[in-house]
Amino acid sequence: MASLYPRLEVNLDVLEENASILLGKCRLWGISPVVVTKGFLADPVLAQAFRDFGFSSFADSNLANLVKLRNLLGSQVQLFLIRLPMLEELDTLSMYGILPFVSHAEVLERLNGIARRLGKVQPVVLAIEGGDGREGMLFEEIPEVTKLLRHLSHLSVYGIATTFACLSGVLPDYEALRRLVEVKNFLQETLEKNVVLSVGGTTFLALWEEGCSPEGVDEIRFGEALLFGSDISRKRDIPWLKQGAFVISAEVVEVRKKEPLQEGASGYDAFGEKPFRNFSGPRKRILVAIGKQDVDENQLYFDDAHVTIVGATSNYLILDVEESAKSYRVGDVVSFRAGYGAVLRAFLSPYVVKVYRGRKVRKGE
16 A cells, blocks of 8 residues: 655755756866765666766765666766675676775785676775774875785776765864875875875865865765755755755654653663653653654754654654644644755655655656
8 A cells, every 4th residue: 555654755956956056166176076875775866867967976885776876877977886895796896887995905906806807907996094983094004005006907096085074073174185185196106197086075065165275186975965955074054055855754643742651660762772751741742653764863853943853763753742833633744854864764764755846857757
């Protein structure tokens, strides 16, 4: 049985406006843009839309998504696997012409062997640890890796890449950029070829707004800025981009005054978290038919300032509406502006209906 809700509505007009602004910025800065598709699971409608908007490079952390993109968009687009590859994925990477991010010598050697067997040259991107403590080679490892690369005849270094503010919240600064440009220049001189410096991604925009030149940076990978017009690493909406491209709606299934029991031992919720408990007396709550299996409740934003998201279980989102002037009823539909985590989980959920608004989509989509 097909359901109307919960629903994720995608406004393609907002995405097109952000795409136009960011493409213009990239032309001004002289750098190439890459669309990161993992936030929407390389959804075919959105991927084709971004191709139509003018993007020709795409990146994802899932190989299956990239194979889907190759089949959808053809051989003219450039594809990057931005999650370090598993060994079992290397053959598929080479077969589909996907550029992997690599941080270990043994992976480079295996890729070289596969490319030799296929009679081709495999381009790779060297992942560099910029300071966030996630993936990437350390700066002091670069000279030794470079020596190895000179003997791997079926590999070609496309570039180096780094990511900030994904794990430790470390933000890029002038010094970090300077060190990365030094690595790029060292590789160019040693390997005697052009090497691209690719950065991810949205968090760099604030640095350049402050006047730091992107000189030395050749490529930027966009996800959050393009999709949401925001920069969660700095807890801000980017003022020159549009927000609200993604709206999640769901139906109210219960309205009652509730108060958790005060007596008895206090444990943890079904997900092992310490739950919210309100002991100020019964308060009106509404239960909405959407839960953690469908969204990240921490990245849902409600227009009614007098409504508080109490929490979520697998199947319910619970809102405190005691202070709201609106009288909520069973059957009402409530809508939220959705952030990155909420949209990612909504695309993962088979229970969330996806609807596209605005720009005319291709027939059958």
